[in-house]
Amino acid sequence: MTSVIVNKLSEYMAFIEELPTEFTLSRGQGGDYPLLPSALRKDVSGNRKYPKRAIRNFLDEFKLNSYQYMANPSDIENDVEWMLYAQHYGIPTRLMDFTTSHIVSLLFAVEKSFQNEDEIDAVVYFLNPTKLNLLNVQQEKIINISGVPGIPSEVHDGPIVIQGRKINQRVNAQKGLFVLFQNDDNPLESINNDSILRKLVITGSETKNILSSLYSMGISFSHIYPELPSVAKDIVMQQDILDYIREKN
Template sequence: MKTKTIERWSDFDRLVGRKHFRKWIFRGQSCSDWPLKSSLHRAFEEAQCIHKLKNGNEKNLNRIEHERVMIDRFKCNAHLYLDHLPQSEDLLSWLSLMQHYGAPTRLLDFSFSPYVALFFALESGEQDAVVYSINHNAIRNDDDEYFGKNRLEIYSRILEPTGTEDDPCLFAFEPTFSNQRLLSQQGLFVATNTLDISHEQILNEYDIQDTDVVKIVIPAKHRFEGLRKLNKMNINSSNIYPGLDGFCKSMRRQPVFGLEWQKRVGNEL
């Protein structure tokens, strides 16, 4: 993939300003060295590492079965905490709900907004951050050419309970069962049809142009100005995470911005 390191914020605006809305999707990560891996993929890697530390050997994990049990456990217990749930057969919406509440899934969060993705890149950490910019239309077109008329059938088999023998692919989708946070973040998800390799490994196998995937690196020295830029655009925790929890998260940046940014207007009376 193509890598661009910004030298000033106008560079970022120029890079993302040329991307057609909804044809391009964006993901921010607070460390530029982190690859594109789902939380479920990382959970399997961590489990294997722990087993290897114990006896010197990695454990052979049945990843499909582990995922099936996780989904089943969530579906059986979610009603204890939530009043509104997806239809039982809508597994992608169930996965998106699991992702929303922090369960490990095969999904990666993306946004149609490059500036929402930038917020996620800058909301935590002190190192170089990154925003991934991906032309998901180019990915879909390559799948059309590779799988032919079977593309939609391939996508529909993403959650086959016994796994599939289909070649690896990525599938971008907006769940039919949405929520307020997803709306605020202009969010969508990218799923894989395999649990054996990561999103980034699959992405690198696509026959698309280098310019269809751009890794925009934000040097650590630009974090402060980036956060100020986003706050002026009203992109902050209060709006990205609707509710009291988001409002409270926004206070984490108070020491960064200084008191003059936080005091209530008219409070001097």
């Protein structure tokens, strides 16, 4: 898989303009780490953090203990929707977030620029969902998991793109879709096919400049996290950006 390096917001936008329209999904990351969902990630020794039994138990325990805090728990139709809900509250699942907004992906990629002591390269991946699903489930359409009792665990040969109901404000604001992995799937980038996945690298020394440019356009944390803590985060970030600009000048 080839990758492109950018240093400015204008270069990122130029890349988007040249990107084939079939690459409708993207994901921003603050570092160049494997494209695996939280439940399947590995430690520094290369061992999986969670055994399969633990992953299943996480979801079962969440179901048992969350009912009293939910208005309509019976409205959740299948295990994948339970994963969508549980992941929002920090449960490791086999789902990886993507978005239909490439500008949101860029904000995710650079959002911790002022928190990182080292100037770490950020990454945005761009995904062609129809080609991925054609490869792994032999159909081009994105799989809609709403209104069905469940998704059979062995119907696909690798990660597939799914969509469901926007069950919380964050998923809706982020224009989110998801890639569903099976327990033994490899990282998504192992596909190594430019017609399915492309990679863009943002030079670490430029991530603060790009984040500043996004804020100047009104794209902020409260834009993707429609929650009160984001308001506070934006206030602090605006000050960090002002201090940064003052120091540069």
